[in-house]
Amino acid sequence: MQKPRALLSVSDKAGIVEFARGLSELGYEILSTGGTARTLAAASVPCTEVSDVTGFPECLDGRVKTLHPAVHAGILAMRDKPEHMQQLHDLGIVPIDVVAINLYPFKETILRPDVTLEEAIENIDIGGPTMLRAAAKNWQDVCVVVDPADYGTILDALRAGTITRQQKFLLSQKVFEHTAHYDALIARYLAHKAGVEYPPTLTFTFEKAQDLRYGENPHQTAAFYREVGRGFDGTVAGVHQLHGKELSYNNIGDLDGALSVIKEFPDTPCAVAVKHANPCGVGTGETLFEAYQRAYEADPVSIFGGIVALNRTVDARTAEELAKIFLEIIVAPAFTREALEILERKKNIRLLELPHINTPNGAWRDMKKVAGGLLVQDLDTKLLGGELKTVTRRAPTNEEMQQLLFAWRVVKHVKSNAIVLAKDSCTVGVGPGQTNRITALELAIRYGGDRVRGSVMASDAFFPFDDCVKAAHEAGVTAIIQPGGSIRDEDSIRACDEYGIAMVFTGMRHFRH
Numbered sequence: 001m002q003k004p005r006a007l008l009s010v011s012d013k014a015g016i017v018e019f020a021r022g023l024s025e026l027g028y029e030i031l032s033t034g035g036t037a038r039t040l041a042a043a044s045v046p047c048t049e050v051s052d053v054t055g056f057p058e059c060l061d062g063r064v065k066t067l068h069p070a071v072h073a074g075i076l077a078m079r080d081k082p083e084h085m086q087q088l089h090d091l092g093i094v095p096i097d098v099v100a101i102n103l104y105p106f107k108e109t110i111l112r113p114d115v116t117l118e119e120a121i122e123n124i125d126i127g128g129p130t131m132l133r134a135a136a137k138n139w140q141d142v143c144v145v146v147d148p149a150d151y152g153t154i155l156d157a158l159r160a161g162t163i164t165r166q167q168k169f170l171l172s173q174k175v176f177e178h179t180a181h182y183d184a185l186i187a188r189y190l191a192h193k194a195g196v197e198y199p200p201t202l203t204f205t206f207e208k209a210q211d212l213r214y215g216e217n218p219h220q221t222a223a224f225y226r227e228v229g230r231g232f233d234g235t236v237a238g239v240h241q242l243h244g245k246e247l248s249y250n251n252i253g254d255l256d257g258a259l260s261v262i263k264e265f266p267d268t269p270c271a272v273a274v275k276h277a278n279p280c281g282v283g284t285g286e287t288l289f290e291a292y293q294r295a296y297e298a299d300p301v302s303i304f305g306g307i308v309a310l311n312r313t314v315d316a317r318t319a320e321e322l323a324k325i326f327l328e329i330i331v332a333p334a335f336t337r338e339a340l341e342i343l344e345r346k347k348n349i350r351l352l353e354l355p356h357i358n359t360p361n362g363a364w365r366d367m368k369k370v371a372g373g374l375l376v377q378d379l380d381t382k383l384l385g386g387e388l389k390t391v392t393r394r395a396p397t398n399e400e401m402q403q404l405l406f407a408w409r410v411v412k413h414v415k416s417n418a419i420v421l422a423k424d425s426c427t428v429g430v431g432p433g434q435t436n437r438i439t440a441l442e443l444a445i446r447y448g449g450d451r452v453r454g455s456v457m458a459s460d461a462f463f464p465f466d467d468c469v470k471a472a473h474e475a476g477v478t479a480i481i482q483p484g485g486s487i488r489d490e491d492s493i494r495a496c497d498e499y500g501i502a503m504v505f506t507g508m509r510h511f512r513h
Helices: 016-025 034-042 050-054 069-076 082-091 106-110 117-122 127-137 148-160 165-194 249-262 288-298 316-322 337-343 398-411 437-452 467-475 489-499
Strands: 005-010 029-032 098-102 143-145 206-212 222-227 240-243 270-275 278-284 307-310 329-332 350-353 365-370 373-378 419-423 426-431 456-459 479-482 502-505
Touching: 005 016, 005 034, 005 069, 005 127, 016 029, 016 034, 016 098, 016 148, 029 034, 029 050, 050 069, 069 082, 069 127, 098 127, 098 148, 106 117, 106 165, 127 143, 127 165, 143 148, 143 165, 148 165, 222 249, 240 337, 249 270, 249 278, 249 307, 249 329, 270 288, 278 288, 278 398, 288 307, 288 316, 288 426, 316 337, 398 419, 398 426, 398 456, 398 479, 398 502, 419 437, 426 437, 437 456, 437 467, 467 489, 489 502
Parallel strands: 005 029, 005 098, 098 143, 307 329, 329 350, 456 479, 479 502
Antiparallel strands: 206 222, 240 350, 270 278, 270 307, 278 426, 365 373, 419 426, 419 456
16 A cells, blocks of 8 residues: 655754654655655655655756656646546556645845845745645645644644644645735835835735724724734834733724834934824923923823833833823833833833834825725825915014924824924914814814913915914914915915914925825
């Protein structure tokens, strides 16, 4: 009676010797190639070189090893079809019952900073995916293994008698998921190298970072995936959790928003408070303590239960202030030992470390899933459309210009329609996500209260009417920054001149939907 056959050919040698030895003890003939065969031979596991089965030596620097009918017919033959089995017999081909393959390390290769295109190309596996797909297609008859973590489960099943149909089907599904991921990595890498930004068909691949307890609401399931193919410096995917419960779906979304704002202020200590994806308080200062105090005072009501991002090491003094209220998350490049001791007294707070928090987001894509499709765009990493243009008779003072630019950096991260009022290097009122601009301003004024007088105002888009200028004047706003470009710009400019308000145009809007 013909012994069952297993074909083993792996780049990742973890566990392969134990797996092969277990199969051999169960009576399997082991076929192998190249480095895998040498590894098994060194461990005294009996194996047969694939070239001895095919009658054809490996060639072209190992590019061709398994692309042969003696291999693929042995994998693809359907055992319940007599004509298939008769053809194998006539051709002298033995069926292959177990296929264990893992692929050339393409991902690991392209993640090296010094990798060349030639090195990446050489690490595109050809024979491996072909055998995997063949075995996965014939899953009813062939046990196919792509993940070394499955070796033990398969041996246990074989020792117990057989691998179930359901187990084989799940292993097959895992293969097609793996090869699709592998091919998507190759497609994205080559598209990047070719300078193709928006190809006719778009392939992205992500790896699961964690399952989440639920989504935006408890009745929704969710998981968090990391994009593959680049580093995670300065991103939510790169945080290291030091303390507290695991992050939730909403935590991750809010955290991404907080990090986007903090990157606007790399050159000065800054604190950003975010609630429901909108900044509710942003402050800068000579010290991190001063920056956090300003962010807190900007809106002491909304910050409660929010997320705070800080771009300098958290010291004990700042930690004492942070600990005075309930916060969901604190993220910073580092925490002193004393600061951690203070904050870890709060059982549920999540403390996250992100050493490169100021790293710009760079060339990441911004994606929004809509029913039936996907919107893809560049990230909004720019700030101004050119030189600022003063359009009123009065130009902003140096102090006003400093505050206008501060407010402009914040307003680009607030949901549209967006208004930000700022004074003394902190926000004093934020009006996010309204269906008209005057309501956004009225909301910001209400949040700011008495502190609005003497502040400056930033609007994410132009004023279609002069009503915002009039309301700003009545509240005590002294200067305004906005994109300009409305057919009724002159109405707003005229109103500013009437009230003595300085206005500058940026030439760039920052809608955020």
